[in-house]
Amino acid sequence: MKLVWSILLLVAATAVMNVAEGWEEIPTSSGDGIIRVGGKVLCQDCTEGWNEWVNGNKPIEGCIVSVTCMDDRKRIIYYESDMTDKAGEFEVTINKYIRGKKINPEACFTRLVSSPDPICNIPTDFAGGKTGVKLGRPTIMYRDIIKHILGPFYYTTPMCDEPNTNDNDNDNEDNSYEKEKNY
Template sequence: MAAYLPLSLAILVSLLAAAAASDHGDYSHPNSGGEKKLVVQVEGMVYAQSCAHRNSWCLDGATPLPGAKVTVTCRDRKNRVMAWRSVKADGNGYYLADLGDGPPAAAYYKGDPTKACFVRLLSSPDRKCDDLTNINYGIQGAPIRDEGKGSPADGYALYAAGPLAFRPRHCAPRRHY
């Protein structure tokens, strides 16, 4: 079986290289219609959920989680990953992912970055609060929304995701027997 590994790895690498080369033709330059490239940024907050609301979507009493990492993923019109960024929250739990100078809006899945991009929790720097929660779909992929900051027609758009949270691993029992 070990003899097949280098051959299968070489085939996989060549297939990925060919796919990447063919994909760049779709987006690297504005099309003949003159569509502008779209600079996409996604912002949001990451919190540490309080023990009082563990196993719920409630963020009452939650505190910002500095240094938490999230990933922002966007899909192309064929539903393939076309952009991906991992970012770290600042000291206030705020993150801003800049996906850079991307393709025109029409190249995104269903022609709309709000349908093509999502945010997922990646890691927490706090070992006491590093269990993932699915608050606002932080595990499945939190949808982004248009906040009216910038416009695809202007070639720039800032989107936002709902607040995401990690929860404590261990909490004191709520009932005493």
């Protein structure tokens, strides 16, 4: 009889532990587990002199910056964007739990989407704004808030845009240089 009670107690303890583990993943209130991603978007004009080019960056109001988070199977589970204010600053707030699953900040990246400035609207890869920046170490951690402050992203003018000289982007498959090289 003692053996039966011991087995029942063991099964009950295992069930309680499984329920407790599942319960732990879901936050108890809406304020639990917040990831904030912020930064600045500036215009950098290469036509200016060195001093103005380095120090004369102006913020762009109305730029759209996005944050995309992926799951373990490289599927998008979260996408949000924010528009910059007059100071060129943006901030996106992400709940750590989406549909009961915990977001991994290292699987999120931030990138430039668009600029409303008619002159300064070519995204650059200074600080990774064009290709996207993965969220690494947080800048600030306080209680259950994690904040990533990214380096400034830059747009530039069409005059400063570097042309793509890569031969792989050539649509013409019948490239005579390629034919010569293959023989």
